Amino acid sequence: MLIETRAYARAGLLGNPSDGFFGKTLSISVRNFGASVTLWQSPELHIEQQEADANTFRSIFHLCDTVGQIGYNGGIPLIKAAIRKFTTYxxxxGIRLSNRNFTIRYSSSIPRQVGLSGSSAIIVATMRALMQFYKVDIPIEYLPTLVMQSETEELGITAGLQDRVIQTYEGCVYMDFAKDLLDSRGYGHYERVNPAKLPKLYLAYNTDMSKVSGKVHNDVKARFNRGEPLVVETMQKIAHLATLGKEAVEAQDYEQLNHLINQNFDYRTQIYNIHPVNIKMIETARQLGASASFTGSGGSIIGMYENDEMLNRLFVELKKLNTRVIKPYVM
Structure with a gap:
């Protein structure tokens, strides 16, 4: 029995990054890119090594370039974490697992380290494969929490629920991460939004962001936990944009939605330090008449465009910044 599963890249449309602050978000899955997992029964449990997991390099420069593009760890730690968290769950x-082993192989076309959630996609695809193999049904509303715990509890990675929710539900989803919901049941309120009502969207990701040395320091989480008024109030404003955005999409009020996307990024700049490369991407897109905001933590932007002429100008001008533009495929 050969099991094949897939999970797609994601882009936060509105509400970023309030999901980590008990806020609200509106997100889309981006089917242009995905992580795939293939699993089949075998005598021993074996995780196949892929190029991203290799420890042999042509030179020290090859090693440095590889780490810059895909990080220090490949997909194997993610798969191990997913398997362990699935088993613990x-x-x-009280679910009895059959005494069978398997071989698992993964691949991913999601650009790394540019805010499109490639790591969580591998875990989501792995969880789906394990559920099929062992015939275990994990409630869809709780699966994103389990995926997040695979990263936070098993690997010590800082992660929020937004990415895991949209990669589990797919399409377009409005999410409310109210603290009382998370505390009482471990997951928020997730509501599907008809993707057919979305406007013309573009997505652009910088192919050099993974090579930028150094990270822009932000201490927003600590400031939020201390109750700093500027941070708390700004996060509340960002979260409210998701609610307004959901209403705008459903009403197909694209003028309002265009304004909200820009506002999301503008609010973000009030409390976050933004890397100059990201600033330049945003400014270039807006100068061409498109709206622009982050899809995640940086490296990729998303926004609305009016027509094919504007889209072509986005292709040309953002390419000068080593930034690739695509039309996200959402369904």
Missing amino acids: CVDQ
């Missing part, structure tokens, strides 16, 4: 729920 089943034990806790």
Whole structure:
């Protein structure tokens, strides 16, 4: 029995980054890119090594370039974490797993380290494969929490629920991460939005961001936890944009939605330090008449465009910044 599963890249449309601050978001899955997992029964449990997991390099420069593009760890730690968290969940729920082993292989076309959630996609695809192999049904509303815990509890990675929710539900989803919901049941309120009502969207990602040395320091989480008024109030404003955006999409009020996308990024600049490369991407898109905001934490932007002429200008001008433009495929 050969099991094949897939999870797609994602882009936050509105509400970023309030999901990590008990806020609200509106996100889309981007089917242009995805992570795939293939799993089949075998005598021993084996995780196949891919290029991203290799430890042999042509030179020290090849090593540095590889780490810059894909990080220090490939997909194997993610798969191990997913398997362990899946097993722990089943034990806790009293679910008896059959005594079978498997071989698992993964691949991914999601650009790394540019805010399109390639790591969580590998975990989502792995969870789906394990659920099929062992015939375990994990409630869809709780699966994103389990995926997030694979990263936060098993690997010590800072992560929020937004990415895992949209990669689990797919399409376009409005999410409310109210603290009382998360505390009482471990997941928020997730509501599908008809993707057919979305406007003309472009997505652009910088192919050099993974090579930029150094990270822009931000201490927003600590400031939020201390109750700093500027941070708390700004996060509330960002979260409210998601609610307004959901209403705008459903009403197909694209003028309002265009304004909200720009506002999201503008609010963000009030409390975050933004890398100059990201600033230049945003400014270039806006100078051409498009709206622009981050899809995630940086490296990729998303916005609305009016017509094919504007889209072509986005292709040309953003390419000068080593930035690739695509039309996100959402369904």
